[in-house]
Amino acid sequence: xxxxxxxxxxxxxxxxxxxxxxxxxxxxxxxxxxxxxxxxxxxxxxxxxxxxxxxxxxxxxxxxxxxxxxxxxxxxxxxxxxxxxxxxxxxxxxxxxxxxxxxxxxxxxxxxxxxxxxxxxxxxxxxxxxxxxxxxxxxxxxxxxxxxxxxxxxxxxxxxxxxxxxxxxxxxxxxxxxxxxxxxxxxxxxxxxxxxxxxxxxxxxxxxxxxxxxxxxxxxxxxxxxxxxxxxxxxxxxxxxxxxxxxxxxxxxxxxxxxxxxxxxxxxxxxxxxxxxxxxxxxxxxxxxxxxxxxxxxxxxxxxxxxxxxxxxxxxxxxxxxxxxxxxxxxxxxxxxxxxxxxxxxxxxxxxxxxxxxxxxxxxxxxxxxxxxxxxxxxxxxxxxxxxxxxxxx
Amino acid sequence: xxxxxxxxxxxxxxxxxxxxxxxxxxxxxxxxxxxxxxxxxxxxxxxxxxxxxxxxxxxxxxxxxxxxxxxxxxxxxxxxxxxxxxxxxxxxxxxxxxxxxxxxxxxxxxxxxxxxxxxxxxxxxxxxxxxxxxxxxxxxxxxxxxxxxxxxxxxxxxxxxxxxxxxxxxxxxxxxxxxxxxxxxxxxxxxxxxxxxxxxxxxxxxxxxxxxxxxxxxxxxxxxxxxxxxxxxxxxxxxxxxxxxxxxxxxxxxxxxxxxxxxxxxxxxxxxxxxxxxxxxxxxxxxxxxxxxxxxxxxxxxxxxxxxxxxxxxxxxxxxxxxxxxxxxxxxxxxxxxxxxxxxxxxxxxxxxxxxxxxxxxxxxxxxxxxxxxxxxxxxxxxxxxxxxxxxxxxxxxxxxxxxxxxxxxxxxxxxxxxxxxxxxxxxxxxxxxxxxxxxxxxxxxxxxxxxxxxxxxxxxxxxxxxxxxxxxxxxxxxxxxxxxxxxxxxxxxxxxxxxxxxxxxxxxxxxxxxxxxxxxxxxxx
Ligand SMILES: Cc1cc2nc3c(=O)[nH]c(=O)nc-3n(C[C@H](O)[C@H](O)[C@H](O)COP(=O)(O)OP(=O)(O)OC[C@H]3O[C@@H](n4cnc5c(N)ncnc54)[C@H](O)[C@@H]3O)c2cc1C
Numbered sequence: 001x002x003x004x005x006x007x008x009x010x011x012x013x014x015x016x017x018x019x020x021x022x023x024x025x026x027x028x029x030x031x032x033x034x035x036x037x038x039x040x041x042x043x044x045x046x047x048x049x050x051x052x053x054x055x056x057x058x059x060x061x062x063x064x065x066x067x068x069x070x071x072x073x074x075x076x077x078x079x080x081x082x083x084x085x086x087x088x089x090x091x092x093x094x095x096x097x098x099x100x101x102x103x104x105x106x107x108x109x110x111x112x113x114x115x116x117x118x119x120x121x122x123x124x125x126x127x128x129x130x131x132x133x134x135x136x137x138x139x140x141x142x143x144x145x146x147x148x149x150x151x152x153x154x155x156x157x158x159x160x161x162x163x164x165x166x167x168x169x170x171x172x173x174x175x176x177x178x179x180x181x182x183x184x185x186x187x188x189x190x191x192x193x194x195x196x197x198x199x200x201x202x203x204x205x206x207x208x209x210x211x212x213x214x215x216x217x218x219x220x221x222x223x224x225x226x227x228x229x230x231x232x233x234x235x236x237x238x239x240x241x242x243x244x245x246x247x248x249x250x251x252x253x254x255x256x257x258x259x260x261x262x263x264x265x266x267x268x269x270x271x272x273x274x275x276x277x278x279x280x281x282x283x284x285x286x287x288x289x290x291x292x293x294x295x296x297x298x299x300x301x302x303x304x305x306x307x308x309x310x311x312x313x314x315x316x317x318x319x320x321x322x323x324x325x326x327x328x329x330x331x332x333x334x335x336x337x338x339x340x341x342x343x344x345x346x347x348x349x350x351x352x353x354x355x356x357x358x359x360x361x362x363x364x365x366x367x368x369x370x371x372x373x374x375x376x377x378x379x380x381x382x383x384x385x386x387x388x389x390x391x392x393x394x
Numbered sequence: 395x396x397x398x399x400x401x402x403x404x405x406x407x408x409x410x411x412x413x414x415x416x417x418x419x420x421x422x423x424x425x426x427x428x429x430x431x432x433x434x435x436x437x438x439x440x441x442x443x444x445x446x447x448x449x450x451x452x453x454x455x456x457x458x459x460x461x462x463x464x465x466x467x468x469x470x471x472x473x474x475x476x477x478x479x480x481x482x483x484x485x486x487x488x489x490x491x492x493x494x495x496x497x498x499x500x501x502x503x504x505x506x507x508x509x510x511x512x513x514x515x516x517x518x519x520x521x522x523x524x525x526x527x528x529x530x531x532x533x534x535x536x537x538x539x540x541x542x543x544x545x546x547x548x549x550x551x552x553x554x555x556x557x558x559x560x561x562x563x564x565x566x567x568x569x570x571x572x573x574x575x576x577x578x579x580x581x582x583x584x585x586x587x588x589x590x591x592x593x594x595x596x597x598x599x600x601x602x603x604x605x606x607x608x609x610x611x612x613x614x615x616x617x618x619x620x621x622x623x624x625x626x627x628x629x630x631x632x633x634x635x636x637x638x639x640x641x642x643x644x645x646x647x648x649x650x651x652x653x654x655x656x657x658x659x660x661x662x663x664x665x666x667x668x669x670x671x672x673x674x675x676x677x678x679x680x681x682x683x684x685x686x687x688x689x690x691x692x693x694x695x696x697x698x699x700x701x702x703x704x705x706x707x708x709x710x711x712x713x714x715x716x717x718x719x720x721x722x723x724x725x726x727x728x729x730x731x732x733x734x735x736x737x738x739x740x741x742x743x744x745x746x747x748x749x750x751x752x753x754x755x756x757x758x759x760x761x762x763x764x765x766x767x768x769x770x771x772x773x774x775x776x777x778x779x780x781x782x783x784x785x786x787x788x789x790x791x792x793x794x795x796x797x798x799x800x801x802x803x804x805x806x807x808x809x810x811x812x813x814x815x816x817x818x819x820x821x822x823x824x825x826x827x828x829x830x831x832x833x834x835x836x837x838x839x840x841x842x843x844x845x846x847x848x849x850x851x852x853x854x855x856x857x858x859x860x861x862x863x864x865x866x867x868x869x870x871x872x873x874x875x876x877x878x879x880x881x882x883x884x885x886x887x888x889x890x891x892x893x894x895x896x897x898x899x900x901x902x903x904x905x906x907x908x909x910x911x912x913x914x915x916x917x918x919x920x
Contacts, residue, residue: 215786
């Protein structure tokens with residue numbers, strides 16, 4: 001596995017020896033032995049996640065906008081230079097291939113981050129367009145710097161107008177003398193930023209952020225902490241909450257962005273985009289699935305454990321292997337990821353179920369296993385995001 | 395008389411606020427009257443030195459009842475708990491004992507001190523865990539009236555019996571030991587490492603005028619063990635911004651249900667007419683009327699100050715006069731220029747947890763010896779927490795606050811002169827003791843606040859400064875709290891109720907008494 005440009009620092013701080021593989025790169029699961037502390041830094045002070053392994057593309061040329069707008073479901077024409085957007089993209093059948101962030105960096109220039117390699121797909125769609133597509137995955141390191149005190153730290157390192165940088169906006173600035181792109185985005189549902197930096201300056205950036213960050217109890221965080229935060233934020237994770245339609249073989253394994261609750265990011269009325277027709281039809285016919293938030297009833301869960309003479313046990317680490325969801329004993333879908341929410345003091349999960357059961361407040365059941373025996377715990381349908389502090393966008 | 399409210403709660407401590415929240419949620423028109431300029435009682439955060447926020451009295455949260463968190467949806471109102479799940483105990487020989495959030499690492503550390511203790515540690519933990527699991531539901535019951543239990547009282551006693559029976563013979567034996575022995579003797583049956591025994595024993599003496607070798611202290615250990623965080627027992631946390639944040643969250647919940655809360659509103663007296671409470675008279679002369687009056691103050695204030703002796707049966711007056719308050723704890727809060735340095739601390743992440751000055755069992759017992767005779771410990775046991783090690787909201791960037799809980803200090807310390815001189819002598823003993831293990835502490839202090847038991851009484855209103863509104867010893871628990879026959883939140887005065895930590899399940903930031911009192915009031919058909 002390859003080390004990321006931040007590796008000299010992340011490897012120093014990683015006491016747990018707990019790495020995972022992310023697109024061929026070394027990525028931290030947890031730095032010390034307790035992910036809760038790392039998670040709480042995201043919600044209380046500030047934390048850093050090395051998100052360098054994301055695939056990155058630079059799309060430039062007269063038809064750059066045209067290409068982007070043809071591929072993604074969001075309508076780029078509603079945005080402007082200096083803005084970024086979250087968007088899924090689909091195959092011809094309207095099934096989701098991937099999702100990511102598209103940043104409009106200059107008149108005819110965009111940057112795109114993706115979970116899966118996307119060069120081929122972009123090139124395929126660029127036929128007859130005046131556009132160049134470049135894989136810049138290794139040209140930049142990205143640090144996600146998240147948490148309520150992230151802005152305070154940045155402000156001490158630059159003269160640029162950090163306060164003025166709005167949610168989903170970006171700007172090129174110098175931070176501690178290092179040129180970076182500062183983007184007001186993240187995957188934690190909290191106040192936060194993503195910093196793009198050239199690899200040879202990555203360690204210097206890390207050191208500058210950590211030096212000032214000490215005053216605000218900065219800490220690095222890994223995947224375990226991030227996953228708790230992103231579930232609270234109601235953000236879906238590829239390969240967990242949905243599959244890329246190009247990576248699975250059977251129709252029932254695929255989803256449309258509408259079924260995933262992403263209709264706010266699908267502008268059906270815009271100019272042509274891949275999958276548009278299929279999605280319009282799907283919407284007319286009616287969706288097969290709805291994506292909802294679940295809140296597991298703790299009393300019900302406690303009573304299941306009590307049958308074994310055991311105290312309530314909660315998922316302190318998030319899970320991502322789907323479990324069946326029922327309504328009065330009838331199978332209605334599956335929960336795809338879940339976690340104990342340390343902030344909300346609730347057991348929450350993201351589920352995909354039949355639309356007729358998806359009404360807010362509806363009582364359903366989710367399977368839990370105790371001592372390899374199956375039980376149904378009561379749960380109810382709740383709004384997502386589960387956790388949405390006003391500082392996220394302020 | 396025209397009533398102004400359905401219910402008036404005297405005292406805006408976290409329990410009074412909890413009662414108010416539950417009653418308002420049930421549709422009652424509720425008013426809370428708090429003597430001070432802010433709510434929270436012993437759970438308050440105050441900016442006494444500019445830019446630095448002290449968690450003035452209480453500092454860790456653990457006993458807060460999960461049903462209170464859920465039913466009042468406290469997470470919506472700002473509850474934000476940060477686990478303090480490590481411990482560091484510097485020793486006199488320069489060594490230390492540490493507890494880590496990671497179990498295996500903690501066992502490794504115990505192994506350094508005693509192989510044998512590391513081996514039995516899990517078994518000990520399981521034993522306590524099972525007893526706590528069996529006994530814990532009691533924290534959620536209204537104590538029956540032993541002299542006249544009635545149907546529901548008999549049911550409660552029955553359930554109580556069932557829980558104990560579920561323990562089985564061997565655990566029941568441990569249970570009886572825990573109910574009677576000293577924490578030192580109890581722990582010595584399990585462990586040999588002196589510093590390990592010392593570090594666990596401290597849970598047996600918090601808030602009591604008893605030493606680790608005094609019988610009855612093993613139970614207090616169990617009481618603290620029943621504290622839980624997200625379903626994990628014996629887990630402690632800090633509230634972001636100090637424990638005042640817990641009170642604020644409960645107050646915010648109460649307001650969201652429509653309760654009114656007034657501060658700077660000391661109550662002089664409960665107005666009693668024909669043996670029935672009908673309202674309150676405030677210090678400023680105002681009178682307010684309500685169907686029901688609830689006291690969230692401690693039992694002494696509830697029975698001996700707010701109402702007239704002639705409205706109470708003599709036995710109750712006697713019981714309350716004999717109820718042990720005996721303040722025994724003090725508090726020192728520091729504003730620090732930087733993180734302090736404990737030379738014995740190799741792993742600086744231990745700064746985020748508790749730091750305990752209890753290097754040996756002899757140190758602990760000697761500290762208690764001093765206090766027995768109207769004095770404070772010359773080298774007191776200290777529990778230090780630096781909340782700013784994880785929470786930047788309590789001090790300016792790079793600066794810190796330190797909360798030091800001190801055991802023991804007696805309520806009266808005449809030999810040091812007046813109250814100011816007592817406070818100074820006490821504060822010096824605390825800082826001198828801390829400096830033995832943290833030599834640079836005095837150089838870092840920007841501001842200090844020292845609270846003797848007398849100060850706690852004066853500022854918070856807790857009689858004799860007892861942190862739990864009456865000691866948490868067996869003779870003052872469950873159906874004895876605060877007096878036999880009056881442990882079910884009622885009083886001999888009709889429509890006058892009690893909801894403070896002087897009632898079951900007792901002291902600490904629990905919300906338990908507040909919730910059970912509200913349920914009692916609603917059950918009585920208010
Ligand atoms: C120094 C110290 C440290 C502690 N540390 C911890 C800890 O770390 N963890 C923990 O769980 N517990 C701790 N405790 C115990 C815990 O804080 C208390 O048991 C708990 O806060 C008591 O809550 P309460 O609502 O029952 O009473 P209180 O908080 O005492 O509230 C009573 C309120 O009534 C008001 N009042 C009294 N008389 C009148 C009147 N006549 N009119 C109007 N208002 C009146 C008072 O001003 C006060 O606000 C500590 C206590 C102290 C003192």
